[in-house]
Amino acid sequence: MPSVDVVVVGSGLAGLATAVRFAEDGARVAVVAAGSATLSWAGGPLDVAAVPPDGTPREGVANLAARPGHPYAILADDIDAAVAWFGVTMANGGLPYEGDLDRPLRPLPTALGATRPAAIVPAAMADAMEPWRPGEGLVVMGIQGDKDLWPAAVAAGLRQAFAAVPGTGPASITAVTVALPDLAGRRNRSALDMARRFDDPRQRAAILGRLGRALDGGPGGERRIALPAALGLADHAAALAAAREALGGPVFELPMVPPSIPGLRVQAVLRRRLLALGGRILLGEAVARVELDAGRVARVILPAAARETTIQAPALVLATGGLTGGGLVAPASGGLRETVLGLPVEAPPEADWLASRADAPGGHPIALAGIRTDAQLRPVAPLGSTVRRRLPSGVRIVGSLLAGQRFVDERCGDGVALASAWRAAA
Amino acid sequence: MTLSEPVALSAEACLKCNVCNTVCPVLRVTDRFPGPKYVGPQAQRFRLAAQAAPQMGRRRHIASPDLTVDWCSGCGFCTAACPADVKIAEINSRARAVLREVERTGPLGWRHRIRDRLLGETDLVGRLGVRLAPLANLLLQARLSRWAVQLVLGIHRQAALPAFARRTFAATWRSGHGALPVDPSQPGLPGPDRAVVYFHGCAANYYEPHVAAAAVAVLERNGFQVIVPPQVCCGLPLISNGRYAVARGRARRNVATLAAFARAGYAIVGTSTSCTHTLKAEYREMLDVDDADARAVAEATWDINEFLVHLHDEGRLDTAFGPRAGSLPYHAPCQLRSHGIGLPALDLFALVPGLAAEDMDHDCCGIAGTYGLKEEKYQVALDVGAPLFERLGARGATEVACDSETCRWHIQAATGARLRHPVEILAEAYAAVPAASPPGGT
Numbered sequence: 016m017p018s019v020d021v022v023v024v025g026s027g028l029a030g031l032a033t034a035v036r037f038a039e040d041g042a043r044v045a046v047v048a049a050g051s052a053t054l055s056w057a058g059g060p061l062d063v064a065a066v067p068p069d070g071t072p073r074e075g076v077a078n079l080a081a082r083p084g085h086p087y088a089i090l091a092d093d094i095d096a097a098v099a100w101f102g103v104t105m106a107n108g109g110l111p112y113e114g115d116l117d118r119p120l121r122p123l124p125t126a127l128g129a130t131r132p133a134a135i136v137p138a139a140m141a142d143a144m145e146p147w148r149p150g151e152g153l154v155v156m157g158i159q160g161d162k163d164l165w166p167a168a169v170a171a172g173l174r175q176a177f178a179a180v181p182g183t184g185p186a187s188i189t190a191v192t193v194a195l196p197d198l199a200g201r202r203n204r205s206a207l208d209m210a211r212r213f214d215d216p217r218q219r220a221a222i223l224g225r226l227g228r229a230l231d232g233g234p235g236g237e238r239r240i241a242l243p244a245a246l247g248l249a250d251h252a253a254a255l256a257a258a259r260e261a262l263g264g265p266v267f268e269l270p271m272v273p274p275s276i277p278g279l280r281v282q283a284v285l286r287r288r289l290l291a292l293g294g295r296i297l298l299g300e301a302v303a304r305v306e307l308d309a310g311r312v313a314r315v316i317l318p319a320a321a322r323e324t325t326i327q328a329p330a331l332v333l334a335t336g337g338l339t340g341g342g343l344v345a346p347a348s349g350g351l352r353e354t355v356l357g358l359p360v361e362a363p364p365e366a367d368w369l370a371s372r373a374d375a376p377g378g379h380p381i382a383l384a385g386i387r388t389d390a391q392l393r394p395v396a397p398l399g400s401t402v403r404r405r406l407p408s409g410v411r412i413v414g415s416l417l418a419g420q421r422f423v424d425e426r427c428g429d430g431v432a433l434a435s436a437w438r439a440a441a
Numbered sequence: 442m443t444l445s446e447p448v449a450l451s452a453e454a455c456l457k458c459n460v461c462n463t464v465c466p467v468l469r470v471t472d473r474f475p476g477p478k479y480v481g482p483q484a485q486r487f488r489l490a491a492q493a494a495p496q497m498g499r500r501r502h503i504a505s506p507d508l509t510v511d512w513c514s515g516c517g518f519c520t521a522a523c524p525a526d527v528k529i530a531e532i533n534s535r536a537r538a539v540l541r542e543v544e545r546t547g548p549l550g551w552r553h554r555i556r557d558r559l560l561g562e563t564d565l566v567g568r569l570g571v572r573l574a575p576l577a578n579l580l581l582q583a584r585l586s587r588w589a590v591q592l593v594l595g596i597h598r599q600a601a602l603p604a605f606a607r608r609t610f611a612a613t614w615r616s617g618h619g620a621l622p623v624d625p626s627q628p629g630l631p632g633p634d635r636a637v638v639y640f641h642g643c644a645a646n647y648y649e650p651h652v653a654a655a656a657v658a659v660l661e662r663n664g665f666q667v668i669v670p671p672q673v674c675c676g677l678p679l680i681s682n683g684r685y686a687v688a689r690g691r692a693r694r695n696v697a698t699l700a701a702f703a704r705a706g707y708a709i710v711g712t713s714t715s716c717t718h719t720l721k722a723e724y725r726e727m728l729d730v731d732d733a734d735a736r737a738v739a740e741a742t743w744d745i746n747e748f749l750v751h752l753h754d755e756g757r758l759d760t761a762f763g764p765r766a767g768s769l770p771y772h773a774p775c776q777l778r779s780h781g782i783g784l785p786a787l788d789l790f791a792l793v794p795g796l797a798a799e800d801m802d803h804d805c806c807g808i809a810g811t812y813g814l815k816e817e818k819y820q821v822a823l824d825v826g827a828p829l830f831e832r833l834g835a836r837g838a839t840e841v842a843c844d845s846e847t848c849r850w851h852i853q854a855a856t857g858a859r860l861r862h863p864v865e866i867l868a869e870a871y872a873a874v875p876a877a878s879p880p881g882g883t
Contacts, residue, residue, distance in 0.1 A: 016750065016754075016782065016783045016785075016788070017750065017753070017754065017788050018754075045783070049524065049526065050460065050521070050522050050523050050524030050525070050526070051460065051464075051521075051522045051524070052458055052460040052522065052523075052524035053524070055458070055459065055460045055463050056458065205459070205462065207459075207462060207463055207468075211469065273458050273459050273460075274458075274459040274460065274462060274463045279463060287802070290800065290802055295783055295784065297781065297783055298521040298522060298778075299517075299520060299521030299522070299523075299778075299779075299781065300781045301526075317781055318781065319780060319781035319782060320718060320721040320722040320739075320779060320780045320781055320782075321720075321721035321722060321739035321740050321742060322721075322739075322740050322742075324781055324782050324783070327754075340524075341524060
């Protein structure tokens with residue numbers, strides 16, 4: 016392959032954002048990824064920080080930044096610029112986000128019948144973020160046979176969730192299930208099938224007509240309507256506008272289990288932007304090895320079909336994720352291994368790995384595992400390590416591979432991904 | 442049949458994350474296919490369990506809990522997107538092969554079984570068709586005969602079938618260059634530094650000799666003489682239609698001829714990106730033809746654009762392309778992506794002054810080899826390609842580049858645009874400028 020200025024390994028939020036940032040500065044970029052999954056697992060809201068639960072993302076970032084070893088300790092200064100860039104990039108791609116770092120976290124209903132804290136959300140979820148006015152009701156609408164969203168169960172769950180903090184929720188929560196004859200024969204129906212139907216203006220109109228008629232028989236008065244997060248994929252903006260018009264009044268999407276349409280929309284915007292800037296994406300290719308010249312990254316080697324493909328590149332960004340993303344693996348022989356360069360991994364002592372429960376307060380200690388870096392995101396030896404070996408230069412670490420974060424409990428994954436992308440490409 | 446364990450067992454790694462379903466072009470358009478996750482790793486549990494149960498007898502090789510795996514077109518996007526390295530498309534391909542061996546009823550009645558056999562026999566069809574070209578082409582154009590073909594064989598009457606050439610590329614080559622060399626030690630052959638082996642495949646041989654001519658011109662322009670050894674169909678249409686044993690025979694024949702050239706250091710360059718991928722990967726991964734000879738052939742095989750980009754990387758490509766104004770939409774075929782070489786056609790187009798090539802960024806045109814020719818799948822093939830066709834229509838595209846022949850024929854029929862192999866574009870750009878040095882010298 017022709018040489019590039021930078022190879023980014025990984026196609027999640029951190030990888031794609033880093034690649035786009037480099038490409039915006041005129042760099043030739045190749046994204047190489049073993050697979051392309053993590054954005055299809057993302058629910059839609061941008062998780063910057065959720066500690067403390069009733070604060071703003073900005074307070075959350077400050078809290079985490081004060082914790083020694085957290086990625087925000089080096090990245091906090093870039094969070095404003097990175098989140099603003101994300102907002103502009105999404106808006107230009109037809110997927111506007113609402114909210115900002117100073118908006119207090121609020122409970123966003125989900126398709127699991129629970130709430131999750133959110134402050135920065137896609138426009139399709141914005142109608143869930145305003146405080147509920149007295150007497151205002153919520154109607155949860157779903158499609159009959161959708162195994163991923165059961166309106167009655169969602170409504171029951173939400174009643175419980177909002178009751179836990181009196182005065183925060185809707186006055187009433189009702190469930191409406193609508194049968195769609197077109198979908199009746201569909202096997203293993205998912206949000207994907209519905210989103211694609213919403214992309215088609217004719218089918219969209221027919222579905223919304225049925226939803227509207229079902230609603231007419233339901234509770235009147237002031238209400239908001241929650242729908243599965245499936246209002247279109249390729250033509251989401253039109254589908255959302257049509258839904259708001261047809262159903263009259265506030266409508267919002269409920270984040271769902273994978274495959275998550277809101278995450279796929281983000282992936283599509285970033286992907287299109289990268290390709291438009293001349294970037295290349297090679298999927299299904301894990302890195303076989305990286306060759307160095309005098310200690311610096313020089314060539315990235317892909318296994319390819321029969322004969323290795325070589326990409327000449329003086330810079331490499333690892334956006335391979337942590338244990339969930341596949342950037343770290345735990346071989347049977349013990350320890351943790353970083354999969355591309357074999358970088359030394361910072362991790363809690365192995366004795367602790369099985370000691371705590373995953374849902375223990377503060378999270379499981381293994382979540383902290385990752386690669387330690389300097390402020391420029393260049394890999395360095397793990398904190399407390401006495402081993403000093405020379406690490407390759409020309410390397411940056413972004414996203415969940417960075418050590419010291421508990422992205423599940425702290426809900427800092429998206430913010431760390433974007434701020435590190437911003438820093439790596441600076 | 443033997444199941445190659447790494448493929449069969451890769452299903453164990455499935456996370457059930459569904460990303461394969463999000464990238465499947467067939468699932469995108471039809472309710473008949475439940476998606477790669479279900480027919481692939483999920484159904485694989487039943488297949489593995491059945492194989493381990495001797496009391497199941499013949500049904501031990503049960504293809505699938507149901508027959509819907511037949512709707513998989515084999516594009517391979519699922520395998521590429523899988524974060525857990527499950528070989529989903531490969532699992533499906535094997536399941537389809539077993540389905541054809543075992544199932545006698547249902548959607549695979551005798552009529553379709555005969556059709557699928559015929560569609561795999563590209564050499565036979567090609568030889569007969571070229572011999573009878575004027576008549577055969579007339580019949581392929583006539584509506585009445587296409588109705589008859591659909592009625593008898595189940596090949597959709599509107600599916601794009603290419604016209605046969607009047608003469609095969611191999612026959613034309615023989616008349617200019619004498620008997621095809623079977624051995625690199627044959628006297629008079631140029632060495633591997635000055636020559637490459639050309640694998641024309643069935644498309645350039647029986648239907649598109651002009652693509653072969655363009656490839657020869659481009660290779661000669663870069664100082665390479667072209668050697669055309671005798672060759673048979675790579676076997677991919679047989680694999681796609683479930684006939685692994687016959688495909689294995691084709692693989693062995695090609696490997697037997699090509700291995701000596703590969704070992705002698707010749708590059709084996711092909712214009713059909715699906716043939717070159719078959720030589721590189723499918724012989725070993727799908728057909729278990731995995732000896733030292735097969736590996737030597739795989740490692741020596743290049744997609745022609747990959748080869749030209751490689752020359753350019755090494756500073757050896759003649760870049761004196763004549764200017765060519767205007768935009769050129771480009772569609773990257775599924776098989777090309779399986780090479781893991783990027784999009785070399787775009788790298789080459791960037792070297793042609795004035796040429797603004799544009800990646801259409803569409804997953805699959807729908808045809809998937811012989812898939813879209815079949816009467817029950819033709820509409821799926823049209824629907825899968827529809828966004829691409831609309832995009833091309835909106836641009837008013839009159840000329841489109843694509844590396845794969847079956848995609849070209851399908852897109853051409855659907856849009857009316859003229860479909861070109863990238864090497865044809867390069868040959869024309871070279872032709873506009875006289876060669877700096879005579880062919881044959883580097």
